[in-house]
Amino acid sequence: MWKIIGHTRAVRALQDSLASERLPHAWLLTGPMGVGKTRLALELAKALNCTGDERPDQVCVHCRQIEHGTHPDVAIIERPEGKDSIAIQQVRELRTTASLRPFQARFRVYVVAGAEALTLQAADALLKTLEEPQVQVVLVLTALDVSGIPETVVSRCRRLALQPVSEAQIAGALREMGQDETRAGRVARLAQGSLGWAVRAAKDARLVTRQEEALDQMARVPELRLDERLALAESLTAGKRERTEVRRVLEALALLARDLLLTHEGLEPRLVRIDQRDMLARQVRSFSLAQIRDHLQRLKGAMERLDSNVDPRLLLEALLVEMP
DSSP, rough: OOOSSSOOHHHHHHHHHHTTTTTEEEEEEEEESSSSHHHHHHHHHHHHOOOOOSOOOSSSSHHHHHTOOOTTTEEEOOOOTTTTSSSSHHHHHHHHHSSSSSOOOOOSEEEEEEEEGOOOOHHHHHHHHHOOOOOOOOEEEESOOOOTTHHHHHHHHHEEEEOOOHHHHHHHHHHHTOHHHHHHHHHHHTTTOHHHHHHHHOOOOHHHHHHHHHHHHHGGGGGSOOHHHHHHHHHHTTTTTHHHHHHHHHHHHHHHHHHHHHHTTTTTTGOOOOHHHHHHHHHTTTTTHHHHHHHHHHHHHHHHHHHHTTTTTHHHHHHHOOOO
């Protein structure tokens, strides 16, 4: 039983590959932040190494060790905290251990989480592993999309695109965690398809509060003068965690743009911030449908650039200035 919420097609594709015994040695899972890419990669690692009848059975020693992050043959390679990239040394260590036989399982599985953060040198080193695959090694790369990964790496992976988890599925998962129906619905709407964020928010009410505060701030941007928008960008990036703060603001802007789009289409009952219906109705009269869609595209591009070495403050300034 795969411990995955949503992503039925992706799970079926992995199951079919396992059943056919023609498993690709490298996968690339793409999709928005928090939709469950790393979780799916780890479920694949369980299925590859499970000793039970139903793979993964979630109870064998391999499944339990992978779930708890203690399996010697399964590793996650990701950008270190406080760093902007995955360094070549991390990939060299992967290559060294990948050349060895698995310690106790059938397969060594390496999850390269956030592969768009690979430096060019690290990507080149990883390419050598992809070009010379070991029989008992499976690589799973995850990324927001393929644009930040060299084509030479992408072309050697089997790709699976994950979509945002539905609001109903997220709300159902939160209710199973013990959240009441009202709070589960509120968090699910704010999550916008990110199950990972929803689970964290269910455990930490401050995340919901901060997201709603960011929404309130961003809702006022269309009415601000240029100097006020620049001052807002400066205040939001004044702390040590400016990249994290800018990501939160971008997510709030995306939620606001979605609500504007729904208002434009007369779908107010589906608004994330139903309490802002009157303000949205007032603002939407100033925007064309094309402007809202263009703004959503700029937001998508900004989120992708934030994972590179772009200056977060300059990124936010440009975005706020360009807002309709």
